Amino acid sequence: MTILKPHDSDFRRAVKLVAILNLAYFGIEFAVALGIGSVSLFSDSIDFLEDSSINLLILLALGWSPLARARVGMALAGILLIPGIAALGTAWKKFSLPLPPAPVPLSLTGAGAFLVNLSCAFILTRYRTHAGSLARAAFLSARNDVLANLAIVSAGILTAYFPSIWPDFLVGLGIASLNANAAREVYRAAKEEHRNAIP
DSSP: OOBOOTTOHHHHHHHHHHHHHHHHHHHHHHHHHHHHTOHHHHHHHHHHHHHHHHHHHHHHHTTSOHHHHHHHHHHHHHHTTHHHHHHHHHHHHHTTSOOOOOHHHHHHHHHHHHHHHHHHHHHHGGGTTSBSHHHHHHHHHHHHHHHHHHHHHHHHHHHHHSOOSHHHHHHHHHHHHHHHHHHHHHHHHHHHHHHHHOO
C-alpha cells in the first residue's frame, strides 16, 4: 500500500480542485432545494458544503505530524455525520407540509450533482488505496455522493410518475445512512493511525 507523503503535490492539487468544485455546486443545489422543498437535495447540498470543508481541512493537515493528522481524521469522521443529521431534521419538517418536490428540477439538479461528484471521484480515485484516514475521507465522500446523486435522479423520475414525498424522503434518509457508514470507516482508520503514531 502506498504511503501518502505530506509533500505530495499531486494530491494537494487534487484536493484543492475537489474543494472548489464542491463549494461551487453547493450554492446551486442549496438554492434549488429550498425552492422546491426537497429533503434529498437539501441533504446533498449540505454534503457538498461538508465535502468542501473536509478537503480544505485535509489541505491544512497534510503538513502536520502523523499524530495530528490522525486526530484530524477522527474529527473528519464527525463532520461526515453532519449531512445525515441535517437530512433527518429536514425530513421531520417535511411531515408538517407533505408536498412532493417538483420532479424535473429534482432530477436535473441531481444529475448535475452526479457529474460534479463523478468528476471528483475520478480525480481522487488514484489515492483511494493510500494509507491514511485523510485520503480515505476524501475518496469515500466523493464515492458516496455519486451513489446518492443517482438515487436523487431516480427519486425525481419516480415522483414524476407517482407524486409523493416518499421517494425524495427515503433518498434523504439513504444519504444519511451512507455518510454514517463512511464516518465509521474513517474513524476506524484514524484510530489505527493514532495508535501507530503514539510512541
